[in-house]
Amino acid sequence: xxxxxxLRYPDPRxxxxxxxxxxxxxxxxxxxxxxxxxxxxxxxxxxxxxxVDVHERVIVMDTSESxxxxxxxxxxxxxxxxxxxxxxxxxxxxxxxxxxxxxxxxRVSVRALDxxxxxxxxxxxxxxxxxxxxxxxxxxxxxxxxxxxxxxxxRIRTKMLKRTREEQRSA
Numbered sequence: 189x190x191x192x193x194x195l196r197y198p199d200p201r202x203x204x205x206x207x208x209x210x211x212x213x214x215x216x217x218x219x220x221x222x223x224x225x226x227x228x229x230x231x232x233x234x235x236x237x238x239x240v241d242v243h244e245r246v247i248v249m250d251t252s253e254s255x256x257x258x259x260x261x262x263x264x265x266x267x268x269x270x271x272x273x274x275x276x277x278x279x280x281x282x283x284x285x286x287x288x289x290x291x292x293x294x295r296v297s298v299r300a301l302d303x304x305x306x307x308x309x310x311x312x313x314x315x316x317x318x319x320x321x322x323x324x325x326x327x328x329x330x331x332x333x334x335x336x337x338x339x340x341x342x343r344i345r346t347k348m349l350k351r352t353r354e355e356q357r358s359a
Contacts, residue, residue: 192226192240197283198345203329206245209262212305220260220303223248232281234319236326239282247323251315261300268297276318278332290335292321
């Protein structure tokens with residue numbers, strides 16, 4: 189397994205729409221393993237392949253308290269969304285140290301393939317519902333800051349560019 193480089197906002201590659209996975213093979217399983225190692229190593233609860241510059245519909249998540257129940261979603265689809273909405277504070281491994289409140293569907297039903305290409309369906313609420321929706325946004329080229337006001341987005345963009353320049357100078 190290998191830790192992958194996580195793209196940082198406002199990298200334009202984060203706006204690439206991911207293509208469906210044609211077949212869940214060894215290459216995809218290796219990608220999943222690397223994504224899980226990267227997500228756990230960065231102390232995240234979810235990671236989309238888009239964030240590691242692989243533009244295929246693959247998500248890894250682990251919203252368990254014990255951080256030992258990884259969930260792999262290949263070609264995920266939301267098959268149902270609740271009318272009820274909920275607001276939760278979100279962060280993103282591609283926008284480190286930035287958190288803000290985002291409104292999303294309180295409950296969702298998800299259909300996907302697992303790490304071995306088997307179908308799975310489940311209902312999610314709470315953090316899992318937020319995480320699924322957040323990561324699925326990445327697959328269509330959307331970063332959570334796009335739910336925020338233009339003013340907040342520009343402040344975050346400026347802060348992230350400044351941080352990247354400072355890191356490059358000190359490297």
